[in-house]
Amino acid sequence: MESRGASQTAETMKPVHHSFRARALDPFIGLVIAAGGALILYSLYQLPGVPQPLFWIALGGLGVAASVFPVTIPGIPVYFSISDTFFITSALLFGPAPATVTIALDCLSICIRRRNKARQVLFNASCAAFALWCGVQVYYWLSPSGPVMVDGEPVQIGPLFALTVVYFALNSSLTAVAVGWSKGVPVLNLWKQHFSIIALNYVAAGSGAFFLVLFMDWAGVPALAAVLPLLLIFYVAMQSWLGRVDDAQRHVAKLNDLYMSTIGAFSTAIEAKDGVTSDHVHRVQAYALGLARALGITDPETLQAIEAASLLHDTGKLAVPEHILNKPGRLTAAEFETMKTHVDVGADILSSIDFPYPVVPIVRAHHENWDGSGYQRKVKGDEIPIGARILAVVDCFDALTSDRPYRPAMTEAEAIDIVVERRGTMYDPHVVDTFLRVYHDIAPTEHSQPALQSALRRIRRIHQPVQQHGGPRPAEVTPVGDGSDELMAFTTMARVASPSATFRDITMMAWGQLRHLAPGASLAMFTVDATRGSLVVHTAAGPAAERLQPVTIAIAHRISGWVAANWQPMLNANAHLDLDAPGELRSAVSIPLIHEKRLIAVMSLYSPDAFNDVQTKRLESIAAPLAAALSAAEGERARTSTELRVVARRQSGA
Numbered sequence: 001m002e003s004r005g006a007s008q009t010a011e012t013m014k015p016v017h018h019s020f021r022a023r024a025l026d027p028f029i030g031l032v033i034a035a036g037g038a039l040i041l042y043s044l045y046q047l048p049g050v051p052q053p054l055f056w057i058a059l060g061g062l063g064v065a066a067s068v069f070p071v072t073i074p075g076i077p078v079y080f081s082i083s084d085t086f087f088i089t090s091a092l093l094f095g096p097a098p099a100t101v102t103i104a105l106d107c108l109s110i111c112i113r114r115r116n117k118a119r120q121v122l123f124n125a126s127c128a129a130f131a132l133w134c135g136v137q138v139y140y141w142l143s144p145s146g147p148v149m150v151d152g153e154p155v156q157i158g159p160l161f162a163l164t165v166v167y168f169a170l171n172s173s174l175t176a177v178a179v180g181w182s183k184g185v186p187v188l189n190l191w192k193q194h195f196s197i198i199a200l201n202y203v204a205a206g207s208g209a210f211f212l213v214l215f216m217d218w219a220g221v222p223a224l225a226a227v228l229p230l231l232l233i234f235y236v237a238m239q240s241w242l243g244r245v246d247d248a249q250r251h252v253a254k255l256n257d258l259y260m261s262t263i264g265a266f267s268t269a270i271e272a273k274d275g276v277t278s279d280h281v282h283r284v285q286a287y288a289l290g291l292a293r294a295l296g297i298t299d300p301e302t303l304q305a306i307e308a309a310s311l312l313h314d315t316g317k318l319a320v321p322e323h324i325l326n327k328p329g330r331l332t333a334a335e336f337e338t339m340k341t342h343v344d345v346g347a348d349i350l351s352s353i354d355f356p357y358p359v360v361p362i363v364r365a366h367h368e369n370w371d372g373s374g375y376q377r378k379v380k381g382d383e384i385p386i387g388a389r390i391l392a393v394v395d396c397f398d399a400l401t402s403d404r405p406y407r408p409a410m411t412e413a414e415a416i417d418i419v420v421e422r423r424g425t426m427y428d429p430h431v432v433d434t435f436l437r438v439y440h441d442i443a444p445t446e447h448s449q450p451a452l453q454s455a456l457r458r459i460r461r462i463h464q465p466v467q468q469h470g471g472p473r474p475a476e477v478t479p480v481g482d483g484s485d486e487l488m489a490f491t492t493m494a495r496v497a498s499p500s501a502t503f504r505d506i507t508m509m510a511w512g513q514l515r516h517l518a519p520g521a522s523l524a525m526f527t528v529d530a531t532r533g534s535l536v537v538h539t540a541a542g543p544a545a546e547r548l549q550p551v552t553i554a555i556a557h558r559i560s561g562w563v564a565a566n567w568q569p570m571l572n573a574n575a576h577l578d579l580d581a582p583g584e585l586r587s588a589v590s591i592p593l594i595h596e597k598r599l600i601a602v603m604s605l606y607s608p609d610a611f612n613d614v615q616t617k618r619l620e621s622i623a624a625p626l627a628a629a630l631s632a633a634e635g636e637r638a639r640t641s642t643e644l645r646v647v648a649r650r651q652s653g654a
Contacts, residue, residue, distance in 0.1 A: 025181045029123050032174055036104075036126020039133045043100040050094050051149055059090040060102030067106050084205035087132060088163070089212050092155055095147045096136035104129040127174045135167030148213060155213050164206035168199055189298045280402060283444045285310035287394035288387075290442025294434050297386070301357040306387040308355065309362035313391055316346025316363075323566035330573075340375050343367050362387035366395070369426045389428040393419060393435050396427075503527075503633045507539040510626055514605065515542065518615055521607035522585065524548040526560055528599065535560055535602060544585060544606065553578065560604045563590040567599065569623075571616045575606045584608045589619055593627035600627045 050056060063086035083106060091099035107125040116124070140146065142162055145153030172195040173187075180187035288310040292303055317325060320342050324335045331339060347364035365379065365388035372380030400415035410418075416436065423432040501509075507525045514523060522542030526535035533555050540548040556565035559578045563570050569591045575582040578590075585606040593601045603626070605611075605619070 025178070028181070029119065029178060032130065032178075033119075033122045033126045036128075036130035037122070039100055040104050040126070040129050043097040043129075043133070046095075046097040047101060050098055052094070055149075056090050056094045056098040056102075059086045059093075060098060060105070062086045063090075063102055064106045064109060067110055082205070082208070084202070085208035085212065088167075088205055088209035091132065091136040091139070091163075092160070092209060092213050093147055093149045093216075095140075096133050099136060100129045100133045103132050123178065127178075128171060131167050131170035131174065134170055135163040135165075138166045139163035155210055157210065160206055160210055161203075164202050168202035172198070186296055186298060280398060281311050281314070283398050283402075284313075284391070284395050286444030287398060287439070287442055288390050290438065291390050291394060291431070291435055292387070294438045294442065295386075295390070295431065302387065305355070305357035305359050305362060306390060308357070308359045309366070309387055310391060310394075312346070312350060312359065313363050313366050313395070314342065314346065315349050316342030316344065318349075319345040323562075323568055327562060327566075327570070340367075343376050358385070358387075361385045362391060364388075366391045368392075370428050371425045374426070384428075389431050393427050393431050396422075397435070397439070501633050503630055504539050506626075506629045506633045508541065510622075510629075511541040513622075514619075517618060518605055518607055518611065520609065521605045522548060524551060524560075524604045524606070526553070526564070526602040526604060528555070528564065535564055538601065544583075547579075547581075547583075548606070551579065559588055560590045560602050563592050563604075564599060564602050567592045567594060569620055572610050578604065579606065582606070587611055589616060591619055591623050593623055593630060595624075595627040595631040598631070600630045 047053075063083035066083040066086065087099045087103045087106075090102065104125045107128050108121060111121040111124055139156075139159040139162060142159035143156040145156070148155065172191065176191040176195050177187050180190045183190075285307055288306050289303065292306050297303060297306075320339055324331065324338055327335065343364060343366070347360050350360050350363055353359075362385050365377070365384050368374040368377065368379050368384045368388060370380060370384070370389070372378050397415050397419055400410045400418060401412055403409045419427065419432060419435070423429050507523075511523055515521070520543070522544035523540065524537045525539045527538045528534075529536045529552075532552075535553045535555065537549050537551050540546075542548075553561040555561050559570050559573045569589070571589050573588045573590070575585045575588040578588055579585060585608060587607050587610045588604060589607075589611050590602060590604040592599060593603055603619075603623070611619075
């Protein structure tokens with residue numbers, strides 16, 4: 001039956017981002033309208049010479065009436081009806097003119113009922129008229145006789161089959177080109193997936209026309225009334241069959257939505273363990289799907305695999321400790337080896353799920369590099385699944401442009417520079433080039449799920465007190481034997497400090513030793529502000545003291561906040577991670593000061609030059625005695641404050 005394409009909406013005619021298709025779409029539509037319109041006018045000119053006008057008008061009227069009850073193909077803007085049987089019959093009996101005019105009128109009536117725009121109306125009417133006229137011309141070119149009502153010769157089966165093939169090929173292919181170019185998808189894939197399914201109905205229309213002509217030749221015009229019930233039965237059967245197909249597709253779509261929603265909630269919960277915003281994987285998912293379509297990927301299973309893998313690619317981070325996941329600065333070799341395990345762990349976890357599309361290969365390969373330098377299997381080039389190559393680019397871009405606990409977000413320009421720098425080494429050049437062209441157009445919209453976000457906030461509140469007050473055990477401190485004068489000085493200071501020494505006094509006494517250990521460095525001694533959940537600078541010293549004094553860092557964020565949350569030192573990190581405008585300060589060392597299983601303070605030093613191994617080992621060695629001294633000063637301050645309050649109450653009572 002007829003693939004009108006008349007149900008296309010305005011969105012199927014809008015310009016796309018593929019330059020050739022965008023330039024060619026309007027001329028193509030204009031050419032089809034011009035050709036079809038010319039044939040319609042020519043057919044109108046020939047109509048007065050066609051015999052038995054009431055007969056062909058009746059056939060055309062039946063065709064137009066039949067199209068009021070179209071059968072829509074589920075999932076695409078194309079439909080068909082039994083009306084083609086009457087139009088082909090008209091062409092066999094009377095020649096191309098009546099059929100061309102009536103099929104154009106049929107398309108016009110359908111488009112008007114559907115309130116299509118003028119350009120769509122003209123395209124659909126012209127396309128159908130052009131396709132049918134060409135098919136009829138092929139029939140009469142191959143047939144030794146003319147129209148049945150003119151020459152009285154029987155219908156030729158071979159030429160009729162050719163008519164049907166030409167009509168279907170032109171009508172479906174012209175519509176597929178218009179839809180494919182407007183949507184930016186490969187035309188051949190679109191035709192195979194959506195239009196080829198209706199080829200059988202064109203053959204059925206041709207067969208119906210053949211028998212209808214035979215019946216009328218045998219029984220005259222009354223045979224038309226006898227054939228109509230058979231066509232109605234065919235219509236009802238097709239409607240029922242496609243209705244079941246539509247129901248099945250809707251059921252599958254609902255299941256897939258449920259599947260993806262479950263995956264999304266699971267992946268968001270995994271993100272709560274990592275120090276990233278809970279919308280990261282959803283943004284990556286949107287970028288990945290948009291980029292896949294821009295690359296011409298239309299296979300539903302591949303797209304669904306990319307969608308699921310985008311949400312689940314970091315599942316293996318469940319096996320990575322939080323202090324490594326959220327560590328600011330460079331990971332140690334041992335920490336990086338631990339981080340790398342998340343690829344195989346995630347793929348192995350997902351292997352237990354019977355996905356209907358290839359998710360696991362994408363997850364297992366999403367850290368492989370184009371040049372073979374990635375992990376875990378060091379595959380390269382096209383050996384890496386296309387979904388993994390897409391995921392690598394968009395995951396990097398979104399990570400760089402998002403705030404992280406250890407650094408602020410980069411600008412889009414800065415992130416793009418990094419992606420371009422990695423083109424051809426880490427990332428597929430074609431994927432990168434396509435992403436650069438379309439990333440503004442595929443940018444995700446805001447994703448919000450209030451109930452899920454509330455649950456994630458509760459998870460974070462549960463974990464934060466543990467991190468701040470009962471966190472992991474501090475690393476073992478090994479005193480340095482050679483050149484340990486600083487350690488002896490701090491130990492002595494902790495023992496002989498005046499009972500009235502304040503927290504600041506102890507800090508400044510410590511600075512007297514530290515400035516000789518790290519010349520040119522500046523000190524920020526952070527304490528925890530429990531009401532705000534952040535670190536504040538209690539005492540600053542050194543050349544950059546004035547700049548350091550107002551610094552505030554959230555617990556678990558940046559360098560010092562991460563140290564406070566995890567009770568682990570950070571050595572030779574980028575000072576920019578703590579200081580938005582570090583200036584000449586380039587390197588940072590941050591050490592937790594812990595005494596009797598309690599975080600007393602975080603000592604952070606910032607220097608223009610990198611700290612050497614001797615300096616960092618000595619700084620770690622003095623942490624314990626310095627923490628004891630500061631704890632004593634803190635306790636003395638608390639006792640003095642209590643005594644003053646008691647005296648004040650007694651005086652007030654007196």
